[in-house]
Amino acid sequence: MWSSLPEPLLLEIFKNLTTNEMANVCLVCHQWSRVGCDDLLWKHLFYKRFDTIDRSVDRPIGSFESETLEGHDNQVLHVSFAHNGRLFSSCSKDGFVKLWSTECVPTRVRHSADMKQYSWNYTQYSQFNEADTLLLVSGVHFGVHTASGEIAVFNLESDDFQLQCRVLNKPYDIFGTWYTNDYLISSRLHFLGHLVSCSALWLNKAWQESESERKPIIKRMFKFYNKNASSIRTVLVADCLPDEPPEDPLLTATASTSDHKPSASRSRNQSSYSSAHRGNPFSSLGTNRLLKSLQTPPNYSQRIDFYGADSNISCTNESPIRYSSEYRCEQRSSATDSVGQRTGDTLRRAVSNDTDSGDSDFDDPPLPWNEDWLKLSDDELNEDVVSDAFPISKITSKKHSYNKSSNSPKVGSHSQNSCTEEESSSRSSRLLCNRDKLLLFTSGSQTYTPHQIGIKRIKPIMFEEFVSETASLSKRLEERRQEQESQAMAASPNWHEEEAVAHMFDTVDHTIDLKGHIIGMGLSPDHRYLYVNSRSWPENATIDNPLHPPPIANQIDIHVIDLKTFKRVGNMFRSHKAYTPNDECFFIFLDVCDQFVASGAEDNHGYIWDRHYGLCLARLPHRDIVNSVAFNPKDPEMMVTASDDKTLKIWRSKSQMIRKRQP
């Protein structure tokens, strides 16, 4: 009977015990021991025992409930802050997106839009662009089993929260993300066959100038092959850090953490990288040291214990996140001398003389609104000098694409100089962004639930300025397409043979298999680290049927991925819980600021942890599941949580609360 006491109750009991009594109850049974390891519990005991400790080590965090915002009529699914900290937006099952202003107390709804009028079922996700001039809102269409969604962009500079554009988005849980201030990434899903599909990622301009009918506003970025009913979801774009991806040993380590079956895409990846980077020694001392420090724990990735239960006991002595202060300093120093490195890169890149292939990788669609995926894909077939896709010619066609892709990592590091060059040479194009970025997303290879992180480098993208001679071009394209269509019809490839059709798709640069159901991702403010909420599968879980993913743990693990090395640098086994079964679609979002990590949980609490030590610093109670959390980027002492209890709560530090109470 007493062993079935709910854990929050146990915690409540333990709150009253002294240090010695705590040490005692931790020996009663596993459950008590686990609950008894609660950080907040021990914090008080620690202060009591070592009463000379300066309490100011306790940094101010937003752990005091400041306001409860009622404005949504249904579960609040997501909250997101503007970069300037003055606004935040919330998405909800009630179909509204609401924009809240933090500048007045009490916090008020500044704008609100009912997306139901556009046959949205609900709004799921929102994101401000970097300049905070536009808000991307992503939602789900009506329909019981629909995977179809839409992205809407609102203008924040206008007074009336003007809807500026809408973009179809499928699957909806890709959410969409900003690529630059004016361009966003959306997705289309094309089914190729049973359990096989293609995720095409599109770049969309957030508005179209009225005078520019012939100015293209969309462009396809990538096509990814999805097997076993999986698809690409939850895209994020991170700024690329100046350093190169690491040499082989680490790369191999990365590969070994993902699935062990050698797949075509990965071997292709590795070969391309080794060829691209051989003979390019890391110039900076920092990087070498960084590599060493990473390698110190041998096979750390293997060492990671996927089952939280044991490690709750064993990992308490060591910091659960593996990054030292040295490691962090390294990053800062390398960021400052990035300029030098970049020029170095430019030289090397200039030698390789492949500036043009950047363009060829991003085909403009013949006509902006053409949605026929098969026809589009044929453009690339053409460039590869492969006119058919018969298995016989498989080898040659693959060779071609290998060559091409081995170029791509080099192109991937277009530096400023080479780009301006390119720009001047073709005045009809415009460069969207002169820096490399990383496209981060979740995907699957074994089952449909997202269990991998995919990383793809985005090269600077050239956009055609004008489509000239529309009539004749379309005519020509029409002819060409008819020709190709007949060819394609004659030889429709077997989409189930991944290797045979691989040349038609873009490859993923890195995949990191987390062996669990990924339910949320967040970037650190410096874009160096990706934090991932995932619920792990049982150890040695096997997947026989891609439609039946393994059961998932009730405990959410936070994994940390270094976007410089594409390696897991640690994970936290923490007590935040989730109970939704694995066949349902759900998200628990997290947010990261310089010092803290925060996440929602299904145990009716939001959580804040120390980013360095992984200690739990605060629990933020709600009446129902907490879906999303967001730090104020300008003021980490303030944060907002969004919950199924239909409210948002604003949390502030104690000093802010006292200031607020004073008239």
Added chain:
Amino acid sequence: MADNADHIDGDDNEDVRAQQNLIKIKLKSSEGGIYECGLTAAKMSDLVKNMVESLGTDAVVTTEPIILGNEAVTDAALKKIIEWVEFHWDDPPVDHDFEDEKDRRNEELSHWDKQFIDVDDQALLFDVIAAANYMDIKGLVEVGAKHICSKIRGKSCQEVREMLKITNDFTAEEEDAIHKENAWIYAKD
């Protein structure tokens, strides 16, 4: 009518609270027993409070009883809980924001609470605490927690296991590991 109810709900004024407690609502246990309780007292349970707020006060007063489906909410436990909230409903509200956690820990239970919670029937005690947790009555959860603490205090872990009928699921190595980890606690200064 809705306006009126909203007004009452939103007002923490003592008179209004007293007045509201004269309104009786019905609570139904998981075993089917129906018990009356003052509105202000019942709203000490955050669960009931939420229901009342979403249904509207009028609906709750005039219609069906509020069903408390959790199996811990037995007839006996519910009676006990109503006894507690009817005694405590006019306690001054706690300002959780600024209350020092440390002070609350050290605070002794009142004489009334001690007598209330000191029941011999272990099953009833468990149900009352679990039900209070389910109904989200923070004050009562605290009383229950402190009571159990007082029973745990001074006992060895084996005695605790025996008292609460918990099986030891540790291996010897695991026990050693925990001992080692907690060595600093036992160390003499």
